[in-house]
Amino acid sequence: MPPGQDGADLTAGYIARWRPSSVSPPAAAFARQVVPAARPGGPERAKNLLWAAARLAEYAIPLGLEAAPQVLLHPSVIERFAATAPGLSGVARRTLRTNLRFLARRVVPQLAPADTPLPRERAKAPYSPAEIAGYLALAGAQPTLSRRMRASGLICLGAGAGLIRADLRDVHGTDVTCRSGGVIVAVRGGARPRAVPVLARYHGPLLAAASFAGTGLVCGGTDPGRRNITTPLIRSLAGGAGLPRLDTSRLRATWLADAADLIGLATFMHAAGITCSQRLGDLLASLEPAAETDAVRLLGAARPP
Numbered sequence: 001m002p003p004g005q006d007g008a009d010l011t012a013g014y015i016a017r018w019r020p021s022s023v024s025p026p027a028a029a030f031a032r033q034v035v036p037a038a039r040p041g042g043p044e045r046a047k048n049l050l051w052a053a054a055r056l057a058e059y060a061i062p063l064g065l066e067a068a069p070q071v072l073l074h075p076s077v078i079e080r081f082a083a084t085a086p087g088l089s090g091v092a093r094r095t096l097r098t099n100l101r102f103l104a105r106r107v108v109p110q111l112a113p114a115d116t117p118l119p120r121e122r123a124k125a126p127y128s129p130a131e132i133a134g135y136l137a138l139a140g141a142q143p144t145l146s147r148r149m150r151a152s153g154l155i156c157l158g159a160g161a162g163l164i165r166a167d168l169r170d171v172h173g174t175d176v177t178c179r180s181g182g183v184i185v186a187v188r189g190g191a192r193p194r195a196v197p198v199l200a201r202y203h204g205p206l207l208a209a210a211s212f213a214g215t216g217l218v219c220g221g222t223d224p225g226r227r228n229i230t231t232p233l234i235r236s237l238a239g240g241a242g243l244p245r246l247d248t249s250r251l252r253a254t255w256l257a258d259a260a261d262l263i264g265l266a267t268f269m270h271a272a273g274i275t276c277s278q279r280l281g282d283l284l285a286s287l288e289p290a291a292e293t294d295a296v297r298l299l300g301a302a303r304p305p
Contacts, residue, residue, distance in 0.1 A: 153171075
C-alpha cells in the first residue's frame, strides 16, 4: 500500500475506476453512485456490490425506471429483478438479491425497515431413559387395566414411534403388527400415511396395549377427532416420582433423538459440515426410502431372535 493511502482510499479509488465493458455506462454510473454510500470495507466487497447494483440497473433502466437509489433499490424492484431477470442461475439470483438488500439497507434505509425478530420454534428436549422408565412405571401403576394399557400405549407410540396429534389418537390396536422382523405401526390417516418401525425397547408394552385395544383405539375413546382423548391419560401420569406433566411433543423428540443416534445422523452432519437440515430436505426429495425390512434393521427395531 503506498504511503498515506489506507483501505478506504483504495476502495474509493477502485470504485471510481470501475467501468466494466459488460454493462452499459448508465448502469455502471448508478453502481458507482450507490456503492460508496454502503461503505463496502474493501475492494473485493466493493466489486461484488458494484456488480449487483449494475446488473439491477441494466435490468431496470430499459423498463423505464429512473436510475435513482430510492427507485431501483426499492424492495419491490429488487424482488422483481431477482425473480424475473433473464440469464441468471439460482445461485446468482440469491447472491445478487442478498447484496442488493445490503445496499438498500445502507443507502436507502427508510425503504427497508429492520425486520421484526420473530420467535423461532425450538425442538423440545427429549426425555432421558430414566424419565421414560418412570412414565412407564406410572402407567403400570394405574388403578384399572384399561387405564394401564392406554397409558403405556400412549408412551410407546410417542417415544417408540414418534407419533403425535391425530396420528397418535387414530391408532387402532390392529394397526400395530409384527412383520419384517420387527413391530410396525401403520399410520393410516393424516397428511403422511406411512409404516413406522417401533424401537425395540417399546415392543412388549405396545404389543400388550394393542392386543387389549383390538379393533378399538390404543389411546382410548371412540372418535379420534376429539382433541382431548389423551388429556386424561396425560393428567394421570403427572406428578409421580418427581416427573413433570407428560408432553407428547417431548415423546416425539425422544424418538427423533434415539432414531438420529441409531443412524449416526450427528456423525454424518459433522463430517459434512452441515448445521441446518434445510439442504438435507432438498436432497431427500431425490432419494427413495429403504424397504421396510431395511428400515426395521436401521432404526433398531428388530425383534430378538
